[in-house]
Amino acid sequence: MPNSPFTPGIAAGRLSEAELAGNFTDLHSPLDAHQATVAADRCYFCFNAPCVTACPTSIDIPLFIRQIATGTARAAARTIFDQNILGGMCARVCPTETLCEEVCVRQTAEGQPVEIGRLQRFATDLGMANGHPFDQAPATGKHVAIVGAGPAGLACAHRLAMRGHEVTVFDAHDKPGGLNEFGIASYKSVGGFAQAEIAWLLGIGGVNLRQGQALGHDVTLAALQADHDAVFLGMGLAGVNALRADGADRENVLDAVGFISELRQAEDISSLAVGRNVVVIGGGMTAVDAAVQSRLLGAENVTMVYRRGRDRMAASRFEQDLAASRGVRIVTDAQPVAVHGNGAVREVEFGYTRTGADGLEGTGETFRLAADQVFLAIGQRLEGAPDALALQDGKIRVDENGATSVVGVWAGGDCADGGDDLTVTAVAEGRDAAEAIHRALG
Ligand SMILES: Cc1cc2nc3c(=O)[nH]c(=O)nc-3n(C[C@H](O)[C@H](O)[C@H](O)COP(=O)(O)OP(=O)(O)OC[C@H]3O[C@@H](n4cnc5c(N)ncnc54)[C@H](O)[C@@H]3O)c2cc1C
Ligand code: SF4
Numbered sequence: 001m002p003n004s005p006f007t008p009g010i011a012a013g014r015l016s017e018a019e020l021a022g023n024f025t026d027l028h029s030p031l032d033a034h035q036a037t038v039a040a041d042r043c044y045f046c047f048n049a050p051c052v053t054a055c056p057t058s059i060d061i062p063l064f065i066r067q068i069a070t071g072t073a074r075a076a077a078r079t080i081f082d083q084n085i086l087g088g089m090c091a092r093v094c095p096t097e098t099l100c101e102e103v104c105v106r107q108t109a110e111g112q113p114v115e116i117g118r119l120q121r122f123a124t125d126l127g128m129a130n131g132h133p134f135d136q137a138p139a140t141g142k143h144v145a146i147v148g149a150g151p152a153g154l155a156c157a158h159r160l161a162m163r164g165h166e167v168t169v170f171d172a173h174d175k176p177g178g179l180n181e182f183g184i185a186s187y188k189s190v191g192g193f194a195q196a197e198i199a200w201l202l203g204i205g206g207v208n209l210r211q212g213q214a215l216g217h218d219v220t221l222a223a224l225q226a227d228h229d230a231v232f233l234g235m236g237l238a239g240v241n242a243l244r245a246d247g248a249d250r251e252n253v254l255d256a257v258g259f260i261s262e263l264r265q266a267e268d269i270s271s272l273a274v275g276r277n278v279v280v281i282g283g284g285m286t287a288v289d290a291a292v293q294s295r296l297l298g299a300e301n302v303t304m305v306y307r308r309g310r311d312r313m314a315a316s317r318f319e320q321d322l323a324a325s326r327g328v329r330i331v332t333d334a335q336p337v338a339v340h341g342n343g344a345v346r347e348v349e350f351g352y353t354r355t356g357a358d359g360l361e362g363t364g365e366t367f368r369l370a371a372d373q374v375f376l377a378i379g380q381r382l383e384g385a386p387d388a389l390a391l392q393d394g395k396i397r398v399d400e401n402g403a404t405s406v407v408g409v410w411a412g413g414d415c416a417d418g419g420d421d422l423t424v425t426a427v428a429e430g431r432d433a434a435e436a437i438h439r440a441l442g
Helices: 017-023 033-040 050-054 061-069 073-083 087-093 105-110 116-128 151-162 193-204 221-227 256-265 285-296 317-325 423-441
Strands: 143-147 166-171 207-211 230-233 253-255 277-281 301-305 329-331 334-342 344-356 359-370 373-376 409-411
Touching (some): 033 061, 033 116, 050 061, 143 151, 193 207, 230 423, 277 285
């Protein structure tokens, strides 16, 4: 092995192939049948269960757990898929610690929730191995266009197909899946699960995927409206926020999502280069994923810097602890002031912050961190939305049914205003918009 974590600069192969393979295995190992029964037995099958209310897709959690407990895991899978057709991916990536498991009565009483996420994975893995569970309703003769083959677009497409509509999904990328394929951390979705799940979902029939078709380049909203009975936009947030600091354009100051995407698509992880010293700017899930993955690739020093306190970080406490457990240093209350270097970045200068009467302000005290690579995880923004649509807070304005300001056009997922930017929320919004479209086409 020519390189190690101590090799200066940016280098590939800092760890042995065996170490890399070990580092990029499943974050949460799957439960076996016995473990699932034991975990399911901890559920009280609560009436008015708080876990159901906390789930954006409102899965009947006590029911599916009871079905596992009674040895009918395939029925449990069906219960999950009824509400959330991407229940397999959500079982892997949902921040359950801030959703269903946070409010589980066993969490509030004992600090140890029922392992809802792992039980969901147990049921959905089994269910998916048994083929596609739904059929299309008789054809309605209606045709819906969807823009974006991410969780929102796929959930919408599936539900529309179930209702008997023909669906064509236009997606800018060469592969479907959106951030399920290009954004979710490698250790959360292993073994090509995103593509396997899409192939399984398409088992419903009636959904045509058209990759390499970007709205605004290859297709226009007006043409989609003219050729279809309704349009759903699930185009996510394709733009990334720029860093406003002197020297931000230096070499090796990179977008964290691009780095994660490269990792997800890499056939040989040992060929991926990472810095000896990595600085990640941001406090959300993307920042944690970029920081953790840098460490897993063998970076010696990885520091995540967030401009406010830990309690304001979008990354959950579980994710913060995950980062710390992988050796990531988390610095809070500091914001970048300048990126130094000669061509490429060498150091990032930060200024400490505090909350003053007018919001966040600098204390005047600064410090520098050595950096071969800087990953920016300071948010994404809507890009390429058709001009005809009204926006709100930088996203497409929608009503409670996902209808936009343009008649016959719906939107959901990250590109639409309201709701958390989470896979499960995108699925819920895609599904609900499909039902609204179905009613409108009725
Ligand atoms: C790095 C990262 C890690 C994340 N990790 C998690 C996690 O662990 N758990 C979790 O719950 N959430 C996570 N999220 C958030 C989650 O991935 C998103 O909320 C979710 O993917 C949103 O789904 P979507 O369908 O709205 O958009 P996307 O997944 O972004 O999909 C949008 C699709 O639209 C396509 N598209 C974009 N523009 C156009 C256009 N002009 N024309 C045609 N097609 C277009 C894209 O190619 C893409 O396929 C993460 C996000 C990031 C960035
Ligand atoms: S809150 Fe916990 S114990 Fe109650 S039904 Fe949900 S998972 Fe079971």
